[in-house]
Each structure stands twice: as structure tokens, then as C-alpha cells.
Amino acid sequence: xxxxxxEHASALLTEDEAVATAAMDxxxxxxxxxxxxxxxxxxxxxxxxxxPASVPDYIPLPELRExxxxxxxxxxxxxxxxxxxxxxxxxxxxxxxxxIRSLEDIAKxxxxxxxxxxxxxxxxxFASSMKDVVRxxxxxxxxxxxxxxxxxxxxxEVWTSVMVRCLAGCGLHRGDIxxxxxxxxxxxxxxxxxxxxxxxxxxxxxxxxxNADRQIMLMKDFGVTAMCCTPTYFLHLIDRAAELxxxxxxxxxxxxxxxAEPWTESMRRHIENMSGVEAFDIYxxxxxxxxxxxxxxxxxxxxxxxxxxxxxxxxxxATGEPLPEGTEGELVLTTLSKQAMPMIRYRTRDITMILxxxxxxxxxxxxxxxxxxxxxxxxxxRGVNVFPSQVESALLEIEGTLxxxxxxxxxxxxxxxxxxxxxxxxxxxxDKIGALQELxxxxxxxxxxxxxxxxxxALVEPHSLERSEGKAKRVIDRRAT
Amino acid sequence: xxxxxxxxxxxxxxxHIAAPARLLAKGGIDIRSLYLADTxxxxxxxxxxxxxxxxxxxxxxxxxxxxxxxxxxxEVPDRPGGLADVLEALEGTGINIExxxxxxxRGDEAILIFRFADPDAAIAQLQTAGxxxxxxxxxxxx
Numbered sequence: 001x002x003x004x005x006x007e008h009a010s011a012l013l014t015e016d017e018a019v020a021t022a023a024m025d026x027x028x029x030x031x032x033x034x035x036x037x038x039x040x041x042x043x044x045x046x047x048x049x050x051x052p053a054s055v056p057d058y059i060p061l062p063e064l065r066e067x068x069x070x071x072x073x074x075x076x077x078x079x080x081x082x083x084x085x086x087x088x089x090x091x092x093x094x095x096x097x098x099x100i101r102s103l104e105d106i107a108k109x110x111x112x113x114x115x116x117x118x119x120x121x122x123x124x125x126f127a128s129s130m131k132d133v134v135r136x137x138x139x140x141x142x143x144x145x146x147x148x149x150x151x152x153x154x155x156x157e158v159w160t161s162v163m164v165r166c167l168a169g170c171g172l173h174r175g176d177i178x179x180x181x182x183x184x185x186x187x188x189x190x191x192x193x194x195x196x197x198x199x200x201x202x203x204x205x206x207x208x209x210x211n212a213d214r215q216i217m218l219m220k221d222f223g224v225t226a227m228c229c230t231p232t233y234f235l236h237l238i239d240r241a242a243e244l245x246x247x248x249x250x251x252x253x254x255x256x257x258x259x260a261e262p263w264t265e266s267m268r269r270h271i272e273n274m275s276g277v278e279a280f281d282i283y284x285x286x287x288x289x290x291x292x293x294x295x296x297x298x299x300x301x302x303x304x305x306x307x308x309x310x311x312x313x314x315x316x317x318a319t320g321e322p323l324p325e326g327t328e329g330e331l332v333l334t335t336l337s338k339q340a341m342p343m344i345r346y347r348t349r350d351i352t353m354i355l356x357x358x359x360x361x362x363x364x365x366x367x368x369x370x371x372x373x374x375x376x377x378x379x380x381x382r383g384v385n386v387f388p389s390q391v392e393s394a395l396l397e398i399e400g401t402l403x404x405x406x407x408x409x410x411x412x413x414x415x416x417x418x419x420x421x422x423x424x425x426x427x428x429x430x431d432k433i434g435a436l437q438e439l440x441x442x443x444x445x446x447x448x449x450x451x452x453x454x455x456x457x458a459l460v461e462p463h464s465l466e467r468s469e470g471k472a473k474r475v476i477d478r479r480a481t
Numbered sequence: 482x483x484x485x486x487x488x489x490x491x492x493x494x495x496x497h498i499a500a501p502a503r504l505l506a507k508g509g510i511d512i513r514s515l516y517l518a519d520t521x522x523x524x525x526x527x528x529x530x531x532x533x534x535x536x537x538x539x540x541x542x543x544x545x546x547x548x549x550x551x552x553x554x555x556e557v558p559d560r561p562g563g564l565a566d567v568l569e570a571l572e573g574t575g576i577n578i579e580x581x582x583x584x585x586x587r588g589d590e591a592i593l594i595f596r597f598a599d600p601d602a603a604i605a606q607l608q609t610a611g612x613x614x615x616x617x618x619x620x621x622x623x
Contacts, residue, residue: 424490429548431488433518463544
């Protein structure tokens with residue numbers, strides 16, 4: 001570490017303390033959402049779910065913005081000094097770190113995209129030398145090389161602190177027994193949740209994924225109170241427990257922290273009804289830090305972003321232009337305190353919005369809506385944004401099950417045409433033309449309504465749509481580019 | 482009294498009926514009657530075959546979606562008024578015909594195939610009117 005870096009490291013490091021002190025000085029009402037919570041005194045009280053780790057969640061807005069600007073300037077300077085790609089991109093725009101004078105100036109900075117991580121594989125975006133790096137994680141890399149992310153000791157501490165804030169926000173504290181079924185290993189999920197739960201003072205059962213029967217046995221025998229895993233894995237555990245004659249509602253389990261994949265409100269209702277847990281949505285991505293970028297509080301009105309460390313923006317996925325609060329677009333995140341691998345304006349491809357107004361829990365941290373889809377999947381048809389997931393939900397609503405379908409895009413006289421081809425299932429099949437036509441019209445109506453553009457609907461023979469490696473190919477784009 | 486009819490969804494494109502027809506031929510299935518209801522883009526191929534269970538099995542094994550429905554077969558003299566007499570028996574009863582088709586047999590008789598919304602009510606009404614409903618075996622012997 002050179003003297004410059006050390007200076008920056010200490011600047012970044014000491015600020016959490018500064019934040020906590022500032023918050024206390026400002027008389028932040030801790031846990032204001034919970035009756036009887038202490039107002040200016042910091043107490044760890046199980047009854048009110050207050051945790052000292054949550055202090056930065058309530059930092060007054062002017063101080064938060066000031067802190068964010070200071071950290072942004074620091075991290076931009078760090079990346080500019082240490083990361084060649086970033087320096088080159090700033091130079092192309094005639095920018096230097098000094099041009100960042102306000103938070104709004106962030107919009108001047110170039111985006112970072114996933115392919116940047118692949119193109120610079122393995123260590124090209126690191127801002128720290130290996131002697132300061134204490135951890136490397138990598139994505140599974142289903143296509144080609146994986147992406148690699150690095151952490152200094154301080155980065156791991158930040159990661160741990162945001163995970164503690166997530167879990168504290170879910171109402172967990174010392175004394176809880178947390179079973180962590182996120183995968184341990186190169187994937188950030190397992191270790192991220194593990195460090196956070198331990199630092200919170202909870203007892204961690206590091207089961208990692210797999211072996212449902214043992215998961216259920218431990219849950220029961222240890223009196224586990226909280227479960228961390230993907231929502232689909234928990235659904236699997238619910239089903240398996242029923243088969244084993246274990247009633248999840250009879251167990252001590254009261255909290256589920258579910259993430260690493262999109263899930264819906266109806267899934268939440270199902271999980272809560274079947275298991276009796278309070279289900280929380282947690283958000284994160286390895287490129288930024290791993291799990292712990294954001295999490296729901298007990299109000300379940302969106303996910304608070306720990307924006308003292310991760311600065312959120314919403315941009316138009318097509319143009320990259322910043323969008324106002326309450327408008328849906330692509331989430332872009334900047335790591336404000338990351339040292340080993342700062343990410344400036346990283347395009348997450350996740351579609352959401354910044355929810356307007358302040359959460360009833362009292363946290364000053366802004367919230368994003370739950371993520372249901374990604375901009376990778378977005379199609380632009382005659383200037384209108386269309387997602388295959390919208391087609392899916394419309395079909396699901398009509399049939400109750402999802403038929404195999406394909407979206408075919410063509411260009412006719414310069415105009416985009418979208419055709420949704422749907423394989424006729426046994427359930428849809430009929431001997432009466434009228435019944436088929438009626439179904440055809442219902443699908444047409446639902447798609448027009450959901451997509452806001454006129455599409456063609458074609459009913460096609462079963463198993464006639466192209467599949468690659470057993471998986472259906474959803475979109476075929478034959479438009480001239 | 483009820484006859485099993487197989488319906489097959491087919492896109493309105495050249496060659497799309499050839500494949501199932503070939504499959505049934507290979508399986509030794511005799512297609513006793515065939516009717517194609519069509520729209521601009523797709524059609525429904527309705528068939529009465531010598532062995533409907535075997536035929537449905539063959540088609541499903543080849544990933545066709547074969548829908549089996551019950552229809553009624555009425556034998557009438559192949560002369561003016563043959564159809565009108567049957568329809569008269571149903572008049573005013575509120576019995577609704579979903580669709581029907583017909584084919585001649587042996588030159589002097591014709592078979593009418595009816596798909597009723599309520600086949601049991603139709604059977605009762607037609608039998609009361611003395612109209613000859615064919616059982617499956619009878620139809621296949623024709």
C-alpha cells in the first residue's frame with residue numbers, strides 16, 4: 001500500500017464510526033417504527049429489534065449526501081489512479097476526478113458493464129495490489145471465463161457490516177440461530193451471509209446448499225430461528241418437510257432471508273402461509289460486494305439500499321439517461337467505499353425503481369422496488385420496451401400453466417413486428433374451432449393489454465418450436481440491424 | 482351409443498396432415514371418417530378410426546396432442562329429407578348441436594356425425610323419435 005492508498009483507506013475506514021457518532025449526535029430515533037424504542041440512547045434490545053449496527057441506516061439526509069459525495073470523490077480518485085481502463089475512459093471524456101463536485105456529477109462518469117470484467121480477466125480492474133487483497137470470489141461463468149471480484153480486509157469488514165444491517169433489519173439479533181444454506185465457496189452468498197450473521201452475534205449453522213433432509217433435521221433439532229437461502233430452495237424444503245411429516249409452522253423458525261434470484265409477492269404469501277416465517281427479500285451482486293447491497297425491513301415496502309456504501313441510480317436501459325425517482329429503469333450502482341475493486345456506475349441489468357418517499361421504519365436509506373426482471377431480456381418493439389416475462393405472466397394468467405412459447409421479431413417495411421407463437425397444449429386442445437378462436441382472442445387481448453402494443457398471436461403445433469439443449473429459445477430476432 | 486372421435490390440432494401449412502396420416506397408416510389404423518375444420522391459420526382434424534385408443538396412443542407417442550371427444554352417429558337414408566327428419570326431432574327441445582358432418586355409405590345410406598353440448602339429452606330425444614343411433618361397432622362395420 002502506498003501512502004496515498006493508505007490515506008484513502010483510512011479515510012474510508014474511519015467513516016463508519018463517524019457516521020454512527022454523527023447519527024447519535026443528531027439524536028437519531030433508533031427503531032422509531034417500534035413502540036417503546038429508545039430515542040437517543042443506543043441499546044441492544046431484543047424486544048424492539050434495535051441493533052447498534054443499524055445506526056447508519058438512520059443517518060440524517062444532509063449528512064448522508066455529504067458522506068456519499070466525499071466517498072464518491074475518494075473512490076473515483078482511487079479508480080482513476082489505479083485502474084487503467086477507468087483512467088482511459090475518463091480521459092476520452094476529458095474528465096478528471098476533480099470534475100466530481102456534486103453527487104449529480106456522477107452522471108458524467110462512464111458506465112462499467114459485465115463484459116468489462118470479462119475483458120480484463122482476471123485482475124484487470126483491481127485497484128489494490130495482491131498484498132492487500134484478502135479474498136477472491138468468482139462467478140460460475142456459464143459462458144466462457146468467470147468474472148473475478150476481490151476484497152481487501154476493509155472491504156470484507158464493510159461487507160460484513162452491511163450484512164449485519166440486513167439481518168438486524170429483518171429483526172434478528174444475538175441469540176438467534178441462523179441456518180445458512182447459501183452455497184459456500186466461490187459464490188459470494190454463503191460467506192457473505194455467514195460473516196454477517198456471526199458479526200451480528202447470532203449462532204450460524206453453515207449447512208451450505210443441498211441435502212434437504214439434513215437441513216430439515218438440523219432446523220428442527222437445533223431450534224433454528226432464521227433461514228438464509230434462495231426462495232426456490234426454501235420452497236423445496238417446505239415440500240420435503242411435508243413429505244417427512246414435519247410441520248414447519250411448529251418449528252422455532254420465524255425469519256427467512258431469501259435472495260440471489262427474483263421472486264414474487266405470491267411466492268412470499270405461499271412461503272409465509274406454509275412455513276410461518278416472515279420472509280425478507282435481500283439483494284446483492286458479486287460485482288458490487290455480494291449479498292448485502294440492499295434488504296427489506298419489517299415494513300416490506302421495498303428494499304433499503306445501504307447507500308452509504310452503494311450509490312444507487314436508475315437509468316433508461318436503452319439510452320443510459322438518469323431517470324427520476326418513481327420511474328422504472330435499470331439499477332446502476334457505484335461502490336462508494338470499495339478498495340480492492342471499485343465499481344463505478346455498474347450496470348446491474350436489474351429493472352426496478354427508486355421508491356419515492358421515506359419508509360415508515362424511519363430509515364433514511366432510499367428503497368428500490370423488488371426486482372422481477374432484467375434489462376438483458378428487454379426488447380424494444382416500435383420504441384416500446386417489452387419483456388418476455390410480461391408475455392409469460394399474461395399466458396400464465398390465462399391458462400394457469402405456462403405453455404411453451406416463442407417470440408418472433410421481424411421487420412416489415414421498416415416496421416417491427418412481434419409475433420408470439422404458442423404451442424397448443426393438451427389442456428388448450430379442443431375439437432371445436434370456436435373454442436380455439438375464443439382462446440386465441442383471450443390471449444391476444446391479454447398480450448395487447450399487458451404489452452401496450454399490438455402483437456400477432458399464433459397457435460402452433462405442440463413441440464414445433466425450436467429448442468436448444470432441451471431449453472426453449474424464447475426470442476428469435478430476425479429484424480435487420 | 483357414443484362414438485370416440487379424435488381431434489388433432491394442425492397448422493394450416495402444406496404437409497401438416499401428411500405426418501399424422503402416415504403414422505396411423507403404419508399402425509394399421511383405418512380412418513373411417515375424416516373432417517377438417519379450418520381457419521386461416523390452423524385447423525382441427527377430426528377422425529373416427531378403427532381403434533381410437535391405439536390411434537391416440539400412436540399420436541401421443543409422436544408428440545401430437547390428440548383430444549378424444551364423444552360424438553353420436555345417426556344412420557339415415559341417403560335421400561332428400563334424410564337430414565331434415567333428424568333435425569326436426571330435435572327442434573324445440575333446446576338441444577344444441579356444436580357441429581356436425583356427414584358421409585355416405587354403400588350408396589343408399591348416409592351417416593351423420595353430431596357433436597352435442599349435452600349428448601345424453603340428445604340420445605334420449607333421438608331414441609324417443611325412433612331415430613337409429615349407431616353403436617361404435619356398427620359404425621365401424623359400415
